[in-house]
Amino acid sequence: MEEKTCEKKIHFYRAISEPSFKASESTNNSERLRDLFNGVFSEGKSCYEYDNNDVKNRFEILSIDNKELFATYSKEEVSINPLMQIRDRITNATEDILNNAQEALEYYTFFYVNFSNGILAVIFNKQASLDNALREYCFEKNYRLSLLPFIADDKESVLHLFKKIKHITFTFTKESASDYKCMPEIRDSGIEIDGLQIKLKVSKHRESIIKYLVSLRDGIYSSVKVDGKSNDDIDQSFDLIQKSFMRKSSILLSTNPKNHLDDIKSAMQKEINKISHNKII
Structure with missing residues (x-):
C-alpha cells in the first residue's frame, strides 16, 4: 500500500512533577521529571498496563534515558461494532476484525517528553486521550504529575x-x-x-x-x-483569551506508523525545540 503523509495535530503541555510520596526532593523540575518517569517505568519492561473502569490502558516505552521519554499510549476499544470486517480487495475474501480472544483492538498515539524544558508533546487522537490516563497511572505509582495546557502569556x-x-x-x-x-x-x-x-x-x-x-x-x-x-x-x-497555543506538524504515517518511529520522534523533538527556542513558555 502506498505510504501517504498525514497531518496530525500536536498538543503541548507543561509537565510538572508535584510533591508526592515518591517524588524526588530536588527543587529542579527537570530532575524531578526525570526521576518521575524513570520511577513509574522502572521495571525494565517495554509495555506497562493498568485497568481503568474495566478498560485496559497501555504505555509502550520506545526509548527512555536521563534526557527524554518517547512512548506510545493505547486504549482498548471495548465496544467493537460486530458489523465490521476485513476484505481483500483482489479476491473479495472477508474475515473478522478480531479472530481470537487473545486479540484486542486499540486506539493509540505517540508522546514525547523533554525533561530539560519540561514540555510534553502528544499527537492528538480523540479516541486515545493521553493526559488523564498518564496522570492516573503516575498517581497509581505514588507519583503526582501535572499536565498544564501549553500557555503563552505574551x-x-x-x-x-x-x-x-x-x-x-x-x-x-x-x-x-x-x-x-x-x-x-x-x-x-x-x-x-x-x-x-x-x-x-x-x-x-x-x-x-x-x-x-x-x-x-x-x-x-x-x-x-x-x-x-x-x-x-x-x-x-x-x-488570546485562553492563552493556549497549538501547532500542527506534518508527520509521515503509513498503514503502520511504527515503521517510521525515528521520523515521528524527530518531528516531535523539532516542534518542542522550536517552541523552546522562541521562548513562548
Whole structure:
C-alpha cells in the first residue's frame, strides 16, 4: 500500500512533577521529571498496563534515558461494532476484525517528553486521550504529575510568530452576546440569543491586525482564536483569551506508523525545540 503523509495535530503541555510520596526532593523540575518517569517505568519492561473502569490502558516505552521519554499510549476499544470486517480487495475474501480472544483492538498515539524544558508533546487522537490516563497511572505509582495546557502569556510575541493570519474567530460571552439584537422573525418566535460566534477571513496580513488583537478588552469574549501559518509554514492557532497555543506538524504515517518511529520522534523533538527556542513558555 502506498505510504501517504498525514497531518496530525500536536498538543503541548507543561509537565510538572508535584510533591508526592515518591517524588524526588530536588527543587529542579527537570530532575524531578526525570526521576518521575524513570520511577513509574522502572521495571525494565517495554509495555506497562493498568485497568481503568474495566478498560485496559497501555504505555509502550520506545526509548527512555536521563534526557527524554518517547512512548506510545493505547486504549482498548471495548465496544467493537460486530458489523465490521476485513476484505481483500483482489479476491473479495472477508474475515473478522478480531479472530481470537487473545486479540484486542486499540486506539493509540505517540508522546514525547523533554525533561530539560519540561514540555510534553502528544499527537492528538480523540479516541486515545493521553493526559488523564498518564496522570492516573503516575498517581497509581505514588507519583503526582501535572499536565498544564501549553500557555503563552505574551500575546504580542506569539502573534508575531504568525507569518500569515488566515482566520479570526470571536466567541462572545453569554452576557455580551445578549446585547445583540435578534432578527425580527427570530425575536418574534420567542428565541433568545444564548451564544454568538463570528468568524472573519483575513485577506491580507498586516501589523495593524496584531495591534488590534492585542488591544482587545477583557470580558467581552470567551474566546478569540487566531488561525494561520507560522514563519516555517506550519499551521498553528492561538487563543488570546485562553492563552493556549497549538501547532500542527506534518508527520509521515503509513498503514503502520511504527515503521517510521525515528521520523515521528524527530518531528516531535523539532516542534518542542522550536517552541523552546522562541521562548513562548
